[in-house]
Structures are given as structure tokens and as C-alpha cells.
Amino acid sequence: MTGSNVWTARAEARSDAPPSPPGAAPGPEPAPDDRRTLRAALTLAAVVGLAFAALMLRPATGLFSTGGAPLGRSSGWVAVLGIGWAIVVGTLSRDYRAAVRHLSGLTPRAERLTSVAAWLLLTFAVVLPITALGIVNAHHRSVPPDLAVRAPAMKLPGAPRPPSGGGHATTGNVVAVVLALLVLAFAVLVGRLLLTAFRGRRRTRHPAPVPSRVLDEQEQLAAAVGSGRQALLGTDARAAVIACYAAMEESLAASGVARRVADSPSDLLARAAALGQLPTAAGTALTALFHEARYSHHPMGSPELERARAALDTIARHLAPAQPAEGVC
Amino acid sequence: MTGTTPGTTHAATHAATPGTTHGTTHGTTHAATHTATHAATRTTLGPCEDPVTTEDLTPQQAGKLAREVLAEIERAVVGKPEALELVMLGVLAGGHVLIEDLPGLGKTLLARSFATTLGLEFRRIQFTPDLLPSDVSGAPFYDQRSGEMVFRPGPVFTNLLLADEINRTPPKTQAALLEAMAEAQVSIDGTTRRLPDPFTVIATANPIEYDGTYALPEAQLDRFLLRVRMGYLDAESEALMLRARIDRAAPEAVLRPLADPAAVLAMRAAVERVEVADDLVRYVMDLIGATRSHPQIQVGASPRGGLALVQLGRARAMLDDRDYLTPEDVKAVAVPALAHRVSLKPELWVRQVSADEVLTALVAEVPTPQTLPGVPLGQGSTAAAVPAS
Numbered sequence A: 001m002t003g004s005n006v007w008t009a010r011a012e013a014r015s016d017a018p019p020s021p022p023g024a025a026p027g028p029e030p031a032p033d034d035r036r037t038l039r040a041a042l043t044l045a046a047v048v049g050l051a052f053a054a055l056m057l058r059p060a061t062g063l064f065s066t067g068g069a070p071l072g073r074s075s076g077w078v079a080v081l082g083i084g085w086a087i088v089v090g091t092l093s094r095d096y097r098a099a100v101r102h103l104s105g106l107t108p109r110a111e112r113l114t115s116v117a118a119w120l121l122l123t124f125a126v127v128l129p130i131t132a133l134g135i136v137n138a139h140h141r142s143v144p145p146d147l148a149v150r151a152p153a154m155k156l157p158g159a160p161r162p163p164s165g166g167g168h169a170t171t172g173n174v175v176a177v178v179l180a181l182l183v184l185a186f187a188v189l190v191g192r193l194l195l196t197a198f199r200g201r202r203r204t205r206h207p208a209p210v211p212s213r214v215l216d217e218q219e220q221l222a223a224a225v226g227s228g229r230q231a232l233l234g235t236d237a238r239a240a241v242i243a244c245y246a247a248m249e250e251s252l253a254a255s256g257v258a259r260r261v262a263d264s265p266s267d268l269l270a271r272a273a274a275l276g277q278l279p280t281a282a283g284t285a286l287t288a289l290f291h292e293a294r295y296s297h298h299p300m301g302s303p304e305l306e307r308a309r310a311a312l313d314t315i316a317r318h319l320a321p322a323q324p325a326e327g328v329c
Numbered sequence B: 001m002t003g004t005t006p007g008t009t010h011a012a013t014h015a016a017t018p019g020t021t022h023g024t025t026h027g028t029t030h031a032a033t034h035t036a037t038h039a040a041t042r043t044t045l046g047p048c049e050d051p052v053t054t055e056d057l058t059p060q061q062a063g064k065l066a067r068e069v070l071a072e073i074e075r076a077v078v079g080k081p082e083a084l085e086l087v088m089l090g091v092l093a094g095g096h097v098l099i100e101d102l103p104g105l106g107k108t109l110l111a112r113s114f115a116t117t118l119g120l121e122f123r124r125i126q127f128t129p130d131l132l133p134s135d136v137s138g139a140p141f142y143d144q145r146s147g148e149m150v151f152r153p154g155p156v157f158t159n160l161l162l163a164d165e166i167n168r169t170p171p172k173t174q175a176a177l178l179e180a181m182a183e184a185q186v187s188i189d190g191t192t193r194r195l196p197d198p199f200t201v202i203a204t205a206n207p208i209e210y211d212g213t214y215a216l217p218e219a220q221l222d223r224f225l226l227r228v229r230m231g232y233l234d235a236e237s238e239a240l241m242l243r244a245r246i247d248r249a250a251p252e253a254v255l256r257p258l259a260d261p262a263a264v265l266a267m268r269a270a271v272e273r274v275e276v277a278d279d280l281v282r283y284v285m286d287l288i289g290a291t292r293s294h295p296q297i298q299v300g301a302s303p304r305g306g307l308a309l310v311q312l313g314r315a316r317a318m319l320d321d322r323d324y325l326t327p328e329d330v331k332a333v334a335v336p337a338l339a340h341r342v343s344l345k346p347e348l349w350v351r352q353v354s355a356d357e358v359l360t361a362l363v364a365e366v367p368t369p370q371t372l373p374g375v376p377l378g379q380g381s382t383a384a385a386v387p388a389s
Helices: A003-016 A033-057 A075-101 A106-140 A145-153 A166-204 A211-232 A237-254 A267-275 A280-295 A304-317 B011-016 B028-038 B057-076 B080-092 B107-118 B133-137 B171-183 B235-248 B261-271 B278-293 B301-318 B326-343 B346-350 B355-363
Strands: B095-101 B122-126 B139-141 B148-153 B160-165 B185-188 B191-194 B202-207 B226-228 B297-299
Touching: A033 A166, A075 A106, A106 A166, A211 B226, A237 A267, A237 A280, A237 A304, A267 A280, A267 B326, A280 A304, A280 B133, B057 B080, B057 B107, B057 B261, B080 B095, B080 B107, B080 B202, B080 B226, B080 B261, B080 B301, B080 B326, B095 B107, B107 B122, B107 B160, B107 B202, B133 B139, B133 B171, B133 B185, B139 B185, B148 B191, B171 B202, B226 B326, B261 B301, B278 B301, B278 B326, B278 B355, B301 B326, B326 B355
Parallel strands: B095 B202, B095 B226, B122 B160, B160 B202
Antiparallel strands: B139 B148, B185 B191
């Protein structure tokens, strides 16, 4: 058996059981509960306050109708608001990036979502204030100064409201868009909190509450262990031991302990053992065999194969107690 | 012995009288008297059983002997197994060790314990601001009986030299020692003299004191194979150390010599038999390359840093009873081998970010070799290659 067999065995394991996301939500690991609740409360208060202020500043009109707001013509205020927005969202974006930077074990889909969320946050922080400022400035330029000055003087009490110009409509649209985005951000935050709480609760339960998801993991685990055992049937002990270790890595990944790029085998072993995902003795034995197979030119034969097989059996039994050990080959 | 009192005369006095004993050098202390009788002619090692010849040690035999030496030293230096192991790796890899830490943490004791247990001739130089290069390397003096100039070797002519507080002496004297470290020889009056083999320097430096010190420049720091920080003992170990001192009723534990210079050379030769896979050479190169392109590092590690990383990793593999290198070996020695070779950007000095921290973060980012064997070094082929049986 050559190296290509190793690849084949691994590819089979992948094709048999496509990876299912262990945690679909992109985001940081759960922070302490009190901090999270405080942040959520602050965010909620900010959103409600902003919405209330918007309504109070526009008493004569509906929420999404066009019209002039008291501050609608002051580009200075818009600039201040824009800078505030950029600082707040920029800080949020930075915190988010810092939180997700060291996340591991994400599925490709979750990684993509995480990356997209980070870029969107950054984009919102910069693009929105610039756009709002640009629109307000454009509106000021489009209204003749004399008309702008005289307009309030012409308004009589009880007189029908003059039709608002295109600039007023644009400003109203910007406010509406900002409000919509705030509502959207609030919805995303609430959704994330709910999802995090749900994941935390699911992790604390011992039996699997979602049968389909656990079945996926077990299928993937079975496939990984099966591919490892098939590799051990080969004649090339070195390739077999390496494939067997690769199967253990895949089993751990299916259990939520994926290998990071900078992990050495011992690092992975230590993390898995710390989480109780791996019997330490069997993991150490298989890792030592892998080291010897991968990085030395020692002759390897059936004794090493037997030890690898025994270690893999122990690991398989530990990882999936409900899975019949002999049914996976 | 306390290792601090025998010679209190300062360099200025003995510089004028080179024929006398060097005031700041502690000559051959009793570490060497232990070993004087079993110097280079000894051929068997070990306390009593299972004698091992030193001519041709396998990595496993050398590793076993090194572990015995470490266990013996741990009787004297309590609670610092990591620092002891790093110094041992430096000795095995044939390099020089810089111990950088506060006073009173056992640096001198550590060096002396190594000399005793390895059976090496030991000398110590207390570096002072008025120390001269000739006080380190030796100088010719006029012999009145023969009427000739006779060379008197300096304390550098030894197996294991403790250069205490090396940053207290001006660069001229530092350079005299560092030249000897790099070349293992001393040139005086047009004559080149070889230093004894093995020749190892264990230098100590105080990292926080600036008054009256001369910081070692980067080029000179690069000569040290690794830098070790000892740090304080945890409370439990410190209590253990105090209890051991009280029970012993003596200032220091008396250590047994378990090796000799020939054995040290044999152990170094065994390190050369530790094999290194191509993937790990690539990993070392990636680490070195990452130090050169890291945004917080102004000057990255030199090629000598890569060599140090490989040799220290091989020594660690040998100490771990293996004759092949693994990624764990490289990761474990990366910070001690590279941190003193890089220069951080000036803004990090203000933030008090140390090179150790930057290197630790860097090691945690550089990808290790993948699980399945990759392409051989220097080839672009994508075919998988399993090492031949």
C-alpha cells in the first residue's frame, strides 16, 4: 500500500459522510452570561431609544413617510452621527474579529459565514456614514438658497403642508434605511444569542436531544474508524499506521475537536484528552506510532499494526459508546 | 561552596599582574577537582550497572545518560526541570547558553551543577566594568627565570565556563569571549590556540538592570544557541527547596559526576544520528521565514537560528529516547532558540511586549506538517509520498 491508498481511504471517509456543521452559527465562543446579558440589554436599549427618538423628532409624519426632520438639513449633525456610527460599529467589528480569530472546528460553511459577517460589519461601519453624508450634501446643493431660507416663512398655521421635495424624500429614505439596518442588526443579535443559548443547553445535556445531528456525527465517526481499519488491513505498515492516525483525527473532528493548522499531534492529543474526548493511553500510543511512521525510517511491521488496531478500537469505543464496535468495518 | 566569594580582587589589580591568579576568575573550583581524576581517559559511564562505552553511543544510550545527568542535577537545582532540560539541550547540541533572569534564582548553581555532573572542568568569570580582554583569554608574561615571554592561559581555557553577568563588562571584553565562543580558539600575539573540546559557555545576564551595564548587541546574542529564563519557583517548589536545605544541613547538595568530556563529545555525536524528515526541515524554514515577515518583528532570525532550531530539536528528540525529530521537538525549542535572535519594532518596547510573547504567538500560527506525507522538499509534485520502509 502506498501513499495514494492513504489518500483513497481518507477520500472514501469523506465521501461516505459529508461533514456536518458542529456549530453552524458563526460567532465567538459563549462569553460569561452576565456580560452577554448586559450587552444585549444595552443594545436593546440603544435600538429602542433610537427608534423612539426618530419617532419623536418626526411627530407630524409616519415612520416611513417622506418629510423633513428637524435635523434633516444639518449635515454637521449627520456627520456627528456618522462618526458615532462608525466608531460603534467599528468597535463591534473589531471585537467580533478578535472573538472569531481563534475559533476552531468550524465547518467550511460556518467559516464562510464568519468571514462574510466580519467584512459586512466593517463595510457597514464605513460605507453607511459616507453615503448618508453624501446624500445630505447633495440635497443641500440641489435646493436654491433663497428658497431654503424662505420656506419656513411661507408656512402658515393650518395651511396645507407644501409638497416635500426630492431631497426630503432622500433624507427620509436614509433614516428609514438606517432604522431598518438597526432593526436587522438587533434581529441578528437576538438570533445569535438564542442560538448560543440553545447550543449551550444542548452541550450540557448528556443524551443527544437532536437525533438527526447525532446520527450524522456517528455516521462520520463510523466512516472514519472504518477507513482506519481498512487501512490497517493493508500490507504497508507505515502507510497503514498513518492512515489509522488520520482516521483518529477525523473521528476527533467529528466529535468537535478538529486539528488546528499549527497543532502538533501532541497538541491535538492534549486538547482532546482535556475535553475527555479521547482515552489518553490509547491516544498516546497511536500518536507515538504515528510519529514513528511519519517522521522516521524505522522498519515497521505487524506488531505496530496490532498496537495501532488496538488503540483505534479503544478510541472508537470511547468516542461512540452507542455504536457497535464491530459493525463499522 | 557558594560560588561567589573565593576571588574578590578586581580586574584592575590583576590586569597589572597577569602572572598572579585572576581575581575575578574562580580558577578550577572543586567541580573540577571532582573530575580531575577521571578526565578524558575514562571509557565507561554510569553509576555502577550497565556500563556504556563512550566511543559510539546510539541516540537512545546518549539520551539515557543525559536523563541520568538531569536527574542528578535536579537533586541540587529544585523545581526547575524545564530550565535544566533546556541547558542540557544546549550542551548536547554543542552550543552556548544564555541564562537571563534576576539574581538569586540559582543560575550559578545550575551551571556549577552541570559542570560537576558532566565531569567537565569548570571556571567562572565574574564580569565587571574594568575587566580586560586579556583577563578572559589570557596574556603573555615575562618569565624572569627563562627570560622569555610565556603565555598564561586565561579562564576561557576550560570545558565549561560560567560567564557571570556578561552584560556588566564593556563590549571589548564581551567580544573577546564571544570570539572564543564562535571559533573555539583564541588568537594572541599572532598565535592561535585551540580551546579544550568540549567548550561550552553558560552566560548569565540581568535583564532589568540598566545602570552600569552594556547590553549585548544582536550579532553577539546570535552566538548563543539558546536563551533560558528561569523564573521564580512556585510556592510549593520553593517550600520544598527550603525543606531540602534544612534537611541537608549543608549549603548545597553534593553531586556525583556521571560523565566526562569524552562522554559529552560522544553524546554530541549521537545527536547527529537523529534523523530529520524533509517536512520538518520545511517547517523550520517556515518558522524562520515567519519571523522575517512578522509585522511586529523588525529583524527576523538568522540562518544560524534555523541551525540552532534543528540541533536543539534533535537533542530534545534524543533526550526523549527517540532517534527521529518530530514537530513537537521543534515547537518546544522554538522560543528559546529564536526569541533572542529577533529584534522587535520600537513601538512594542513601549507596550512592554517581549520577544518571547511574539514568538509564542508566531509558533501558534505557523502550520505544522500535515498529517499525511506531503511532497518532497524542493519538488512541486502533488503526489503523496509515504516514507519508504
